[in-house]
Amino acid sequence: PLSLLLAWLLGAITMGFGIAGVGVVATVVVMATVFQRIKRGRPDGYYQQWLRIRLQSTGLYRAPWVLRTGAWDIGRTPHAPLPSRNR
Numbered sequence: 693p694l695s696l697l698l699a700w701l702l703g704a705i706t707m708g709f710g711i712a713g714v715g716v717v718a719t720v721v722v723m724a725t726v727f728q729r730i731k732r733g734r735p736d737g738y739y740q741q742w743l744r745i746r747l748q749s750t751g752l753y754r755a756p757w758v759l760r761t762g763a764w765d766i767g768r769t770p771h772a773p774l775p776s777r778n779r
Contacts, residue, residue, distance in 0.1 A: 730742060
């Protein structure tokens with residue numbers, strides 16, 4: 693869009709379409725390289741999980757995995773009443 697606006701202002705709208713096309717191809721090549729570096733030597737679907745975990749850490753998405761580290765406890769106290777069962 694920016695290339696089309698600049699080309700229109702300069703009076704060469706077809707040049708803007710050419711620049712936009714080159715921009716799309718360059719974006720695809722750069723992003724493919726980024727994903728190759730992220731996945732290098734890792735299993736299929738790795739970068740999808742990596743992206744979900746990154747989005748979880750920023751608060752934009754909730755990952756379906758347990759990402760908590762530390763000591764785990766069942767959460768019972770010594771004097772807690774047991775729940776009654778419906779039979």
